[in-house]
Amino acid sequence: MTQDRQGPLTGIRILDLTRVLSGPYTSMMLADLGAEVIKLEMPEIGDDSRHFGPFQKDESAYFMSVNRNKKSITLNLKSEKGKEIFKKLAAQVDVILENYRPGTMEKLGLDYDTICQVNPGIIYASISGFGQTGPYSRRAAYDGIVQAMGGIMGITGEKGGKPVKIGSSIGDIIAGMFCSTGILAAYIHRQNTGKGQYIDVAMLDSQVAILENAIARYTVTGKVPKPTGNTHTSIFPFETFPTASEDIMIAAGNDVLWSKLCTALDCEELITDERFSTNPERGYHHDEMFALLCERLVGKKADEWVKILDDAGVPCSLINTIDKVLENPQIQARNMIVEVEHPKAGKNLIAGLPIKMSLTPGAVYKAAPVLGEDNRSVYKEMAGIGEDELEELKKKGVI
């Protein structure tokens, strides 16, 4: 953990009103790349996710994992004084980011049009469940709802089984990722023209955008895509197999890899077997192929096979549980698990940055903030509020 903000976005300042996951994921990505993110939270309470377990010495490990590298200030946006201070801050930032339900920022009198009056060049991004427009706009959404509605659940699950929700909240995360791209695109446009704009990202839209070829498969063939288990719809073999211990994933994406696989499994006779000699043939005779490979694979344990197949150049993997992910030598070599020292909670492990840049690498340089950690410095610098006034505002519940 370094101690200085660094990265390509140094100099960009973001006022971040977001809570829980989608918006905080966006601002985490931008903060990791060097943007100054000022997280604005409700006095006393803070981001809802500060109260999500598990806790490490009373600090939420959930909160800490997506709020590293950010500052925290408290501000009650329902108070008149709070709104006034908010506008002062808004006038001095490049980006405002919020993920309230559509209509909330208007009700607070802090919507895009209003903020444009104090900062005409502002980039103002909103993430919501269903978006700012359309018949469902004002409804509340949760990750599980958009995963179900957006189609990804309908194509995930065991073959012939029920739809299965993805085990992390990708309904939120994917929306957060699209929003970060949108904000940077708008920033580039503003560098060229001086003009800011409003960005509207919906969790539901974002789910539709990651369906890959499922829409094409349906519209071209008329067949409704179903859960396909751990297989691939058009590459064979590309699936999980049983072994003498746990299952492994093997992906032999072309005929050369098929040949290497058969050699490694000591069943060379299958290479030229006309039922399996091409990918379409292997698809057509999939069940026979699967049965024959299983016969070989149940003879050794998973980790033995992984070693043999790795040496043979056949793509394969154990199906890692999280403890194994943390021990994986490639993941460690890539610095994808980072240790952070939190002033209250102590050391904790979080995911690192997946964007590796040669000249301006980002970094995890600071643990997640405690609530209001940066009140003093931010309010002094950006709103000219000194110690006495700060005390007064605190007493009144404004900060």
Add this chain to the structure above:
Amino acid sequence: MTQDRQGPLTGIRILDLTRVLSGPYTSMMLADLGAEVIKLEMPEIGDDSRHFGPFQKDESAYFMSVNRNKKSITLNLKSEKGKEIFKKLAAQVDVILENYRPGTMEKLGLDYDTICQVNPGIIYASISGFGQTGPYSRRAAYDGIVQAMGGIMGITGEKGGKPVKIGSSIGDIIAGMFCSTGILAAYIHRQNTGKGQYIDVAMLDSQVAILENAIARYTVTGKVPKPTGNTHTSIFPFETFPTASEDIMIAAGNDVLWSKLCTALDCEELITDERFSTNPERGYHHDEMFALLCERLVGKKADEWVKILDDAGVPCSLINTIDKVLENPQIQARNMIVEVEHPKAGKNLIAGLPIKMSLTPGAVYKAAPVLGEDNRSVYKEMAGIGEDELEELKKKGVI
């Protein structure tokens, strides 16, 4: 479908060597937002995914879905003349994007360091399975492999069941999304300093970055996270329920929603039942709660319940199959399914843009290119190659 390139990235030019999904997803996002993407493909063969089914009048629906808005040129990078032409093009673009296995661009003599000699400000982004560094760097990866190795499969699946692969290739897509953010961040840095750089994004790293709280849950509690089916680890109820027809997803994320849910299900007595009156209590008595709600829910069909719960303000959804996704009124209202007219294949439906911008909205303005569609215009404009020379290069297999 409009006919002009538009969006915040107008003026940015990208030379795109990527194949199949991860890289093409990156360049699709940037092309949707207005960047000029020149897709460079092998003569005669083209992107591997041009040969992936299903086909619509001989055109791959898979290819068409992620390559809209791009130009296509053909160039054989193994030929000396091809390398020479490549460098001419490289000198005139802002970004080079490639997703070959690490080492391939070096072998071709077209790696970052070499390209810097003709274009010192170039932003050069690589997506690979495991990244440019680390012990697995040179290995081939496929989506299924990184889903298995990166941990997402290990937390996805039915409760007590086996790990399940996500039904779309998020191993590729997530890496493509991170790469688009990285490229724009590097572009901003270049606007500020004139300096380009190299970006290295790995599919495996990207999987680790979307595990949400699973790492925190494991490191804090020591318990290895397992597939949790369609439930939430800390919100109750937040799961799928049976009805008189198919299952539905219901998410009552707080006590107010719990109360609304019980009222809508005509079981108000549960609101104040001390086993269920708070979220922690509902978690503790989950199985009893689930059984009681099921008793009510099996009394009506899924779409009847969705109407009742929608009216009551309780977040819920059918678990949509792809046909239902296409019919969803919110998804339609948000223009998330776009009809494209392809010159050969005719009309086809693809996912729209999830980043909605007020001033410079992107657009799907053009169908995916046929192979080499833009050879004439690109080579004339960027390499000064006229008709005769073009014919000559074609005969020699250079383009």
